[in-house]
Amino acid sequence: MISRMTAIALMVVLSMAQYASLATTPGPRVIIIGAGMSGISAGKRLSDAGITDLLILEATDHIGGRIHKRNFAGVNVEVGANWVEGVNGGKMNPIWSIVNSTLKLRNFRSDFEYLAQNVYKENGGLYDEEYVQKIIDRANNVEESGEKLSGTLHASGGGDMSILAMQRLYDHQPNGPATPVDMAVDYRKYDFEFAEPPRVTSLQNAVPLPTFSDFGDDVYFVADQRGYESVVYYLAGQYLKSDESSGKIADPRLKLNKVVSEISYSSAGVTVKTEDNSVYQADYVVVSASLGVLQSDLIQFKPQLPEWKIVAIYQFDMAVYTKIFVKFPKKFWPEGKGREFFLYASSRRGYYVVWQEFEKQYPGANVLLVTVTDEESRRIEQQSDNQTKAEIMEVLRKMFPGKDVPDATDILVPRWWSDRFYRGTYSNWPIGVNRYEYDQLRAPVGRVHFTGEHTSEHYNGYVHGAYLAGIDSAEILINCAQKNMCKYHIQGKYD
Structure with missing residues (x-):
């Protein structure tokens, strides 16, 4: 008999295999949800690989995510990562x-x-x-x-x-x-x-x-008045256009105050809807929302994510x-x-x-x-x-x-x-999880890819974990979009 763990691993491979005939053009369109460290890092890696038809949808009015400064008592302090x-x-x-x-x-x-x-x-x-x-x-x-x-x-x-x-x-x-x-x-x-x-x-x-x-x-x-978020802006500036006078990101591919409410996906592509009733279509989507957001009802997936993915998300x-x-x-x-x-x-x-x-x-x-x-x-x-x-x-x-x-x-x-x-x-990371659960958390579901500090096997919770996770998730997408290597293998928990 096939064990439950092995069966789930096979399901993931099969669910990816049905999307093997993905876009073969060198520049597929990719939507990145979230302009925090992982989203910006993923965008840079994709751009470096020649995938430049990007659209970044950020729910807040700034990039950086949980790396964010606030003025307090006449100085800029870090309310997030420090x-x-x-x-x-x-x-x-x-x-x-x-x-x-x-x-x-x-x-x-x-x-x-x-x-x-x-x-x-x-x-x-x-x-x-x-x-x-x-x-x-x-x-x-x-x-x-x-x-x-x-x-x-x-x-x-x-x-x-x-x-x-x-x-x-x-x-x-x-x-x-x-x-x-x-x-x-x-x-x-x-x-x-x-x-x-x-x-x-x-x-x-x-x-x-x-x-x-x-x-x-x-x-x-x-403790710099430019803010720790300068690191994210620096990475973004490597591939997004900036305003010469202010130095701020002024690339039309970055859209702020865009709260994603729904992601629809199929073998033909993805459709992303925002709360202001905007609709965007692409070949792939990279979701860099926090684990907490994934565990909430802010973003609805259509069809609903498979059971193995939902279990992985709620297990952390x-x-x-x-x-x-x-x-x-x-x-x-x-x-x-x-x-x-x-x-x-x-x-x-x-x-x-x-x-x-x-x-x-x-x-x-x-x-x-x-x-x-x-x-x-x-x-x-x-x-x-x-x-x-x-x-x-x-x-x-x-x-x-x-x-x-x-x-x-x-x-x-x-x-x-x-x-x-x-x-x-x-x-x-709670008790009893290992690479198996991590792989499930990071694994794509068809054309929906996932990134974020929570997908970093060794460095979750850290800024460098978020940065490296963005690169890793981008590599998975690059292998699928450019090399037709779309099977993401999850080794069984006890293998």
């Missing part, structure tokens, strides 16, 4: 070369080595450095044990477990990190990276993390990572070497834990950044900014009881989860 993660290793992170060498964006290496000196008690004052360091060392040792275990697990993902299960295994704690300091250290190590807690994050896909194994352990914070998590910027009339927090990052060790896990001050990045701005994720992000998005500001002020006054902590004068709270064009910030 770091180049994975630098100074064996391989060159492709985003780092653009940021640091080509565009020369202002960036600063983030140093978390001093956290033991900067963990605040729930009701004020600092924890003893030696006490915190022992907890950090223990967490690192447990992670090293988990890394060794991860390397022994079968590639199918059948033996995978949560990071929390691994912690229980090696730390001999029935419930994992439980004290305020344990939780704060754990949150900074895992939630701050994956935007979801260790209880739902895959050990096999996260420990060790390919981004750092491949590109290096260093991370650099981009769309996490929420919220960076809250707060402006004050004066500084009251410590500055200097080793003081950039500090933690609030609340008895409530994930409650305004990770803080960052900007002495170097935005001097004189008097701005703090606090990061929340997952359930706290969703909760905060549902309340007013004034309520969030009040909670933050209460936390800060507890942290610094002997200081004159003035009321915040402004606050910026991004709402990625509530935004129908994103429905979250980036994907997280």
Whole structure:
């Protein structure tokens, strides 16, 4: 008997085979949905291959997607992606070369080595450095044990477990990190990276993390007034026409404020409809909408996507990572070497834990950044900014009881989860998935192709993952359109 996994793999090959007689002209028409990093990256690769009859439909009024700056307190801050993660290793992170060498964006290496000196008690004052360091060392040792275990697990993902299960295994704690300091250290190590807690994050896909194994352990914070989005504009400028005076993209092939509502596809081509009742036709479509959008009802596919594709889409998590910027009339927090990052060790896990001050990045701005994720992000998005500001002020006054902590004068709270064009910030790999599910997520359905950071097997959730995913998905389309190689093979999960 044929196993269910093998049967699904065969279905994908057969569904692609029926489209083998695709357009043989050297320049098929392609619609790209979404002008974020993956969409723009895919467009560049297609253009480089001679496929220049492109149309990019972007739902918002700008390109860049989740790489986006906003003016706050007189400076441009990044409400989305902020770091180049994975630098100074064996391989060159492709985003780092653009940021640091080509565009020369202002960036600063983030140093978390001093956290033991900067963990605040729930009701004020600092924890003893030696006490915190022992907890950090223990967490690192447990992670090293988990890394060794991860390397022994079968590639199918059948033996995978949560990071929390691994912690229980090696730390001999029935419930994992439980004290305020344990939780704060754990949150900074895992939630701050994956935007979801260790209880739902895959050990096999996260420990060790390919981004750092491949590109290096260093991370650099981009704090340039041109914005991190300059990287996307730079890539777009390689194939889209720009206005000579303003430098802005002014190519008729890029259409902003075009919200795609329906994609119809058949062996003859694709038809894309937008909410303003515009209709566009092409030979192929590349969907670079976020995983959160694919899991919503914003875009209707006609016919409905096959079951194996829908299951793959819903099998992955769309996490929420919220960076809250707060402006004050004066500084009251410590500055200097080793003081950039500090933690609030609340008895409530994930409650305004990770803080960052900007002495170097935005001097004189008097701005703090606090990061929340997952359930706290969703909760905060549902309340007013004034309520969030009040909670933050209460936390800060507890942290610094002997200081004159003035009321915040402004606050910026991004709402990625509530935004129908994103429905979250980036994907997280759940327990038990491997290349099989990834291949299904990335696989085309006839003339409908898919890309996005969520389709990056090794670097999902990262800017470089989105960039490389755009290239990879474009290659699949190029092979089909130009070489008549339209069969996309998905190896069985246990093969």
